[in-house]
Amino acid sequence: MELLSTNVCFNGEHRRYRHHSAALDCEMEFAVFLPPAAIGSESRTVPVLYWLSGLTCTDQNFMQKAGALKRAAELGLAIVCPDTSPRGLGLPGEDDSYDFGSGAGFYINATRQPWAPHYRMYDYVVKEIPQLVESNLPVTEERSISGHSMGGHGALIAALKNPGHYQSVSAFAPIAHPSACPWGKKAFEGYLGSDTAAWEEWDTTLLIPGAKERLPLLIDQGTADNFLEEQLYPEALADACEKVHHPIHLHMRRGYDHSYFFIASFIDEHLDHHARALGLLR
């Protein structure tokens, strides 16, 4: 784990690291925010919020644009932002479109060639990154997870498929039913093949009925989001939750769009949600 840069921020530290990922078989970069409580002479270990970003993003979008670090510093919450895919592998077509390949790993484990050996972002964010962070940084094994759009999908499937692994989960404008929307269909067909049975284990709406843990879902969605109708399907998820009494708090935010201006407006509420689950806030 090679330290690339450090920025002091709210008396904590924003750091970027590079490491070799075994899950992805390539070099990866990620960002971490350590709150003041975790650094310095009187420091202690702190719990972590894992944030998964959306299409085209790197580890930096959330750190620079979400306005989350002030509240995270106050709460004593670390934040870890992985990248959204392997990069620079030279696979055919990896840079041809914004919604497949580079910047679009979809947080699943690919089974089709040539993606299968590298595009295993699910294993990377659920297993490898937490192990790496927990072994090398002053953090506990208490974890929460959140994300935006493709990353909201990633956060929700990570939590639903791993009972007990996360203390809480939330999402902003998640791709809530990917096997039914154009972004998800393109990604799942490319990474998993055309047998839609193989898609079901990566679709939040389809995972809800069989979820082993009824961890409440906190979701914020802007009503002026350009992708709401065609790509996101929060109602399908809400319907699935209702059928099996899976707790969901779906906040439809009037006039808000898909941008980080939307995320910034409500991120503190999400941080507080996770902080309560992690025992940082009553």
Next chain:
Amino acid sequence: MELLSTNVCFNGEHRRYRHHSAALDCEMEFAVFLPPAAIGSESRTVPVLYWLSGLTCTDQNFMQKAGALKRAAELGLAIVCPDTSPRGLGLPGEDDSYDFGSGAGFYINATRQPWAPHYRMYDYVVKEIPQLVESNLPVTEERSISGHSMGGHGALIAALKNPGHYQSVSAFAPIAHPSACPWGKKAFEGYLGSDTAAWEEWDTTLLIPGAKERLPLLIDQGTADNFLEEQLYPEALADACEKVHHPIHLHMRRGYDHSYFFIASFIDEHLDHHARALGLLR
């Protein structure tokens, strides 16, 4: 004034506009944040903080990265971010370096060709933009000004040269004595020529002795700023202030660098400083 986009943010609105600038004789884009108090059915006019960004920035860096909009929304403060230079004029050399020409207008009025007809960013930010904004948006003529690096220089000279025009001024890591540092020398020589007598009216440290108004200067500066020694010279400014009893609050922030992570960490203190001067906060 053509509206390019709107994002709802903290129940206010972030908007981008394009207009023809008479001062610069070209098309320009700028951004504005209107707090909730200024929009909607019960709206009123609100005062404005003008923010001048640093080298290479556009109107978007501050809006996306400073984390300022939450507090601005609470205070009822509008924020206007101009661009940092004319763009796309096709002048010889305008895109050759990051510290001269595009993205590097230095908030002065050029007198040398070919820059003189267009590079009049001082007139643009001090006169044209406030007139435009005050004529077209729900804002008052109560103004404050702040900025970062090159924009900190711009904010300080704008305030010092225009007694009564601004209620308050502040800066993050300003180029405090440009006629003595490499960035400033390059810009002043290019835009004004080699006669250094013509540089003095654009240099904060040199303007202090003759300032007609002793408006307090609030300045934050990181001690780990890579540009501190070679480019910024806050001590020269502090010395000049001391000699004539010009009030200055220079906060040296231990470990902080030149980035927006630094600005984000202290922007709320600056917003509160301006809000007090503008009557929004006691």
